[in-house]
Amino acid sequence: MEFRYRCSQCDCTYEIDPALMLCPACSRGQTDDQPLSGVLDVDLSGEMDKDFDVFDLLPVEKKYFPPIPVGNTPLWSRVICAMSEAETPVHKG
Numbered sequence: 001m002e003f004r005y006r007c008s009q010c011d012c013t014y015e016i017d018p019a020l021m022l023c024p025a026c027s028r029g030q031t032d033d034q035p036l037s038g039v040l041d042v043d044l045s046g047e048m049d050k051d052f053d054v055f056d057l058l059p060v061e062k063k064y065f066p067p068i069p070v071g072n073t074p075l076w077s078r079v080i081c082a083m084s085e086a087e088t089p090v091h092k093g
């Protein structure tokens with residue numbers, strides 16, 4: 001699977017770069033009183049692996065996500081109590 005940026009106006013594609021938010025060609029004529037020109041979409045191509053895991057795409061490792069209760073809507077506090085001290089998220093402030 002390959003990810004690339006694609007300009008929503010001219011269809012040019014670019015390598016993924018966190019510093020790139022607008023198409024350089026289309027945003028060149030941007031004026032202050034107009035909507036953004038050359039907004040980039042993410043374009044996916046290729047086949048998904050059979051063992052694809054959505055956590056492979058996220059910037060945070062899987063171990064830092066709490067288990068999400070599914071079915072019978074258990075209360076979150078019960079899940080947090082079941083977690084070990086090392087896994088319990090700490091929220092201060």
Ligand SMILES: [Zn+2]
Pocket residue numbers: 007008009010011012023024025026027038
């Ligand atoms: Zn463009």
